[in-house]
Amino acid sequence: MTQNEIPDIQALREMARLIRLDILESTTRAGSGHPSSSWSATDILVALFFGSILRYRADDPWWPERDRFIMSKGHAAPLLYSVLSRAGYFPVEEQWRLRQIDSPVQGHPIQYCMPGVEATTGSLGQGLSIGLGHVLGGRLNRLDYRVYVLLGDGECQAGQVWEAAMAAAHFKADNLIAILDYNKYQETGPIAREMALEPLIEKWRAYGWHVEEVDGHDIPAIIEKLKAVQQLKGQPSIVIAHTIKGKGVSFVEADFTFHGRALTPEQAEKAREELLCS
Amino acid sequence: MQLGQKAGLKPSKPMRDIFGEALLELARNNPKVVVLDGDLGNSTKAETVRQNFPERFFNLGIAESNLVGVGAGLASCGFIPFIVSFSSFLLCNAYDQIRLAIALSNINAKVVGSHGGITLGKDGPTQMGIEDLALVGGLPTFVILVPSDPTIMRKAVQAAAEHVGPVFLRSSRVAMPYIYPEDNCPFEIGKANVVREGDDVTIIGCGIMVATALDAAAMLAEEGIEARVVDMHTLRPMDVETIVAAARETGAIVTAEEHLLQGGMGSNIARVVAAHCPVPMRFVGLNDTYVESADPGDLLKKYHLTADDIAIAAREAVKAKVRV
Numbered sequence: 001m002t003q004n005e006i007p008d009i010q011a012l013r014e015m016a017r018l019i020r021l022d023i024l025e026s027t028t029r030a031g032s033g034h035p036s037s038s039w040s041a042t043d044i045l046v047a048l049f050f051g052s053i054l055r056y057r058a059d060d061p062w063w064p065e066r067d068r069f070i071m072s073k074g075h076a077a078p079l080l081y082s083v084l085s086r087a088g089y090f091p092v093e094e095q096w097r098l099r100q101i102d103s104p105v106q107g108h109p110i111q112y113c114m115p116g117v118e119a120t121t122g123s124l125g126q127g128l129s130i131g132l133g134h135v136l137g138g139r140l141n142r143l144d145y146r147v148y149v150l151l152g153d154g155e156c157q158a159g160q161v162w163e164a165a166m167a168a169a170h171f172k173a174d175n176l177i178a179i180l181d182y183n184k185y186q187e188t189g190p191i192a193r194e195m196a197l198e199p200l201i202e203k204w205r206a207y208g209w210h211v212e213e214v215d216g217h218d219i220p221a222i223i224e225k226l227k228a229v230q231q232l233k234g235q236p237s238i239v240i241a242h243t244i245k246g247k248g249v250s251f252v253e254a255d256f257t258f259h260g261r262a263l264t265p266e267q268a269e270k271a272r273e274e275l276l277c278s
Numbered sequence: 279m280q281l282g283q284k285a286g287l288k289p290s291k292p293m294r295d296i297f298g299e300a301l302l303e304l305a306r307n308n309p310k311v312v313v314l315d316g317d318l319g320n321s322t323k324a325e326t327v328r329q330n331f332p333e334r335f336f337n338l339g340i341a342e343s344n345l346v347g348v349g350a351g352l353a354s355c356g357f358i359p360f361i362v363s364f365s366s367f368l369l370c371n372a373y374d375q376i377r378l379a380i381a382l383s384n385i386n387a388k389v390v391g392s393h394g395g396i397t398l399g400k401d402g403p404t405q406m407g408i409e410d411l412a413l414v415g416g417l418p419t420f421v422i423l424v425p426s427d428p429t430i431m432r433k434a435v436q437a438a439a440e441h442v443g444p445v446f447l448r449s450s451r452v453a454m455p456y457i458y459p460e461d462n463c464p465f466e467i468g469k470a471n472v473v474r475e476g477d478d479v480t481i482i483g484c485g486i487m488v489a490t491a492l493d494a495a496a497m498l499a500e501e502g503i504e505a506r507v508v509d510m511h512t513l514r515p516m517d518v519e520t521i522v523a524a525a526r527e528t529g530a531i532v533t534a535e536e537h538l539l540q541g542g543m544g545s546n547i548a549r550v551v552a553a554h555c556p557v558p559m560r561f562v563g564l565n566d567t568y569v570e571s572a573d574p575g576d577l578l579k580k581y582h583l584t585a586d587d588i589a590i591a592a593r594e595a596v597k598a599k600v601r602v
Contacts, residue, residue: 064356110382110383111354111382111383111384111385112383118354119350119351119354119379119383120378120379120382120383121378122378123374123377123378125343126343126347126374126375126378126379128347129343129344129346129347129348129350129351129375129379130347130348130350130351130354130379131351132344132347132348132351133347133348133349133350133351133352133353133354133355133359134351134352134354134355135351136336136348136351136352137351137352137354137355137356137357138355140312140333140334140355140357141355141356159343160341160343160344160347160375163339163341163343163344164344164347164348166339166341167338167339167341167344167348170339
């Protein structure tokens, strides 16, 4: 995918539907996983991988000049595997081995476990630091790639995120772009109730970041924002994407306790119908 | 306090100075080497690289978690990061990052824990790395190096860079005497060095305790006990062959480390001895205790890490041997 191709919005929406179905399939087969956290960020990753934003070569996954994508919220691994497989990094069927014995498709991403998996994540808070390391490495190697890091919202409670935020601004890492999947829920409940993050925009600005907000399910709007922040110089950017946890499946959207569990076969059938009809 | 005096070893500079020189030489010869500092470069002596190759030196400030993550990212770009800070700060503040981003990812990053052990002295127990070897020992994929003299420190820094994969290297504030010739010494990761021959008992040490063991061996020789001394410069992979040979040939083993006995070198050697060739063992190290701010020599004496302590342990081990 190059930056010159103009994405067909209808095709992107179809891709998002396909990926949501993949996530349903892989987590239902595994009998565990985090489908709702994966669905909330699906449209963001479709914009990134299929909306002519990320520069990559699926047949040459470690191409040195590639843009990096780091899934810092590692529990959205099913989403990552689906996107990578649909982008051509590995056969689509590989996803169905998620969490199975003797399979490289790990429950949370392990660096290099599959082509395109850039970092080990799952203990939350670590991805942005690793992304900054790629930025500094790119400078030394005189390569102009960009580094995209998908952060979870609950993850922003971790101190390391803010250590990395401070350092990224210090190093003027303008090719570091964080995207926040702001679905407003963490494992045990609403973020505002469990450990409030607001005022979030002011926090990122105070750490020296350029901040944009977007509807995290409006694929053209996400593409537009990501293109806009690419042009900024001298400071890192974060796009705060307002999302709905479980997006696409009504009864999951309505129940945050789906965070860390797969759907039952009956629920999965209902979800499949909804996704196919949406 | 002068380590190695009884054994007639030649004194040298503080190990951290040797480390700084070795790191600079490495950076000069290998453009892929980058140094990540947790704002202690002047103490760890990693600043030698800052002065000479500023573009390959990054001070990430007092934020060890981020320090390790950034290092992991640089390693993923093909660089060889040396992540340098105090051993206690790195392993205690950033253990999870070292575990996920380096050990579990099995990437080519080097973690240097400076100021290992209690001989940093007067700054006290908050700064001392007395659990570091147990902590890093809990991370599969890590090679663990604990140099005992200036020559082997230079070799170890070079070997750490050449080994593809995670390496932990322990550095120290204290001066260690020359055990080996100044220009060269045998050094192979995972192959311990026998630095003194003997058949009555084996003393296995790492770091400063190798010179101390040689002092103890000199004392024991006066009593007619010939101690073999092994420099266990690599704690993982552990040299099983040398340990088993020592157990078979000398019939008693003493281990000596500037670290907690719980989870340290001695406990791992005991596992090897128990499985392959059980013989009487004694253990010199810190026994389930924190220490205090004081002169390093006073600390070694008070917490029983001297040549006298090793000699006492060796006599006991010899006495416990089964007579045939």
